[in-house]
Amino acid sequence: MEFDLIERYFTPLSLGLPEGDLSIGDDGALITIPPEHQLVVVTDTLVSGVHFPxxxxxxxxxxxxxxxxxxxLAAMGASPIGFSLGLSLPKTCAESEQWMADFSQGFHDLVASTGMKIPLVGGDTTRSDILTLTVSAKGVVRKGRAVLRSGAEAGDIVAVTGVLGEGALGLALALDTLSTELKTGLSEQDQRHALNYLNRPIPQLAMGQCLYPLANSAIDISDGLLQDLGHILERSSMSTGKPLGARVELNDLPLSSGVRKLVAQEALWQMPLSGGDEYQLCLTVKPENWSALQALAAEHDVVLSRIGEITGYAGIELTLCGEGDAVPDFAGFQHF
Ligand SMILES: Nc1ncnc2c1ncn2[C@@H]1O[C@H](COP(=O)(O)OP(=O)(O)OP(=O)(O)O)[C@@H](O)[C@H]1O
Ligand SMILES: Cc1ncc(C[n+]2csc(CCOP(=O)(O)O)c2C)c(N)n1
Ligand SMILES: [Mg+2]
Structure with missing residues (x-):
């Protein structure tokens, strides 16, 4: 049964590797790494009810x-070359042609939207009561040109791509946890945009490839801005041995029209600061490189907003119109 599934729904996604390489069908995949490049391997698991409703x-x-x-991969400055899929799925999904066709179409359409060749190179399919997927994407980056979390320096500008808080708004709408009052303030367009943003994040691959050598550090925001910026601070101060922190101006956070309304109505800063599910890049850049990075972002139609700066003392400080030093008491998404 799983062999039929693989043949029918997954093999068509596996085309596009260079001649001599091997994807689905043997005990392992064979992938040639271009000379002078490093392989970048990332892994993320999604569990039904935990990562998506x-x-x-x-x-x-x-x-x-x-x-x-x-x-x-984008946050590392890498270009994708393929991905593998560990799939544990309930019998009802495996037996539904419509479910399986829809599922493989999702991969197909995302790959097509990037304009790149990103074949499915292999994986494993098993039965489980809870739908669980583990994708591992493989990418390449020129040797020494990966952008790490550990390169931030005091004085760097902190910037983010896109908007913040939209994933959290989408999740609140999907799980119906917003109060009626807040929900009625949102237009249909606001709601559609947030749900789409939650369900179909657009990886910032083009921006990722503009990071080197301008950005000092980068991370993608999955658990919330504060937590993920915190990872940059932690890694960077570990590598330099000096304390590092950040000052973030709330008024400079890029917000969608929906999140802007919620913040205006009830100061729901928690959404853009700690909501997670953003899949935008947070990066730090020396002030002298800022305008060059902004120009590259504009070339790729990416909105890149300056939201603060790296400081030489520990902790993330939030300001509103330059005033105050509120230290937030909400961190970000944690599984346990
Ligand atoms: N089970 C595991 N075994 C080995 N390494 C792990 C494991 N889980 C996480 N890691 C490693 O720990 C580091 C942080 O992982 P984490 O999943 O928190 O990444 P992240 O990028 O912050 O979040 P996200 O998964 O949302 O992208 C990564 O280097 C990752 O490879
Ligand atoms: C049903 C449902 N409940 C909660 C969330 C929120 N959520 C889950 S995992 C995660 C961080 C990234 O995950 P990881 O760190 O495992 O990569 C976030 C923000 C959701 N998306 N769906
Ligand atoms: Mg990440």
Whole structure:
């Protein structure tokens, strides 16, 4: 049964490797790494009910599982060359032609939207009561040109791509946890945009490839801005041995029209600061490189916003119109 599934739904996604390489069909895949490059390997697991609501469409589940992996590659400054899929699925899904077709279409359409060749190179399919996917994307980067979390320096500008808080708003709408009052303030367009953003994140691959050599550090925001910026601070101060922190101006956070309304109505800063599910890049850049990076972002139609700076003392400080030193008491998404 699983062999039929693989043949029918997954083998068509596996085409596009260079001559002599091998994808689905043997005990392992064979992938040639271009000379002078390093292989970048990322892995993300998605569990039904934990990473997406149980009711999520098969198409969106597949899209998101690959998108969050490509987002990690983008944050490293890497170009994707393929991905593998560990799939544990309930019998009802495996037996539904429509579910399986929709699922494989999600991968197909995301890959097509990137304009790159990103074949499915292999994986494993098993039965499970809870739908679980583990995608591992493979990418390449020129030797020594990966952008790490550990390169931030005091005085760097902190910037983010896209908007913040939209994934958290989408999740609140999907799980119906917003109060009626807040929900009625949102237009249909606001709601559609947030749900789409939650279900079909767009990995910032083009921006990722503009990072080297301008950006000092980067991370993709999956658990929330504060937590993920915290990872940059932690890694960077470990590598320099000096304390590092950040000052973030709330008014400079890029917000969608929906999140802007919620923040105006109820100061729901928690959404853009700690909501997670963003899959945008947070990066730090020396002030003298900022305008060059902004120009590259504009060339790729990416909105890149300056939200603060790296400081030489520990902790993330939040300001509103330059005033205050509120230290937030909410961190970000944690599994345990
Ligand atoms: N089970 C594991 N075995 C080995 N390494 C792990 C395991 N889980 C996480 N890691 C490693 O720990 C580091 C942080 O992982 P984490 O999953 O938190 O990444 P992230 O990029 O911060 O979040 P996200 O998974 O949302 O992208 C990575 O280097 C990852 O490879
Ligand atoms: C049903 C449902 N409940 C909660 C969330 C929120 N959520 C789950 S995992 C995660 C961080 C990234 O995961 P990881 O760190 O495992 O890569 C976030 C923000 C969701 N998307 N769906
Ligand atoms: Mg990440």
């Amino acid at each position: 149980h009711e999520t469409r098969a198409y969106d589940i597949a899209w998101k599982a690959l998108a969050v992996n490509l987002s990690d």
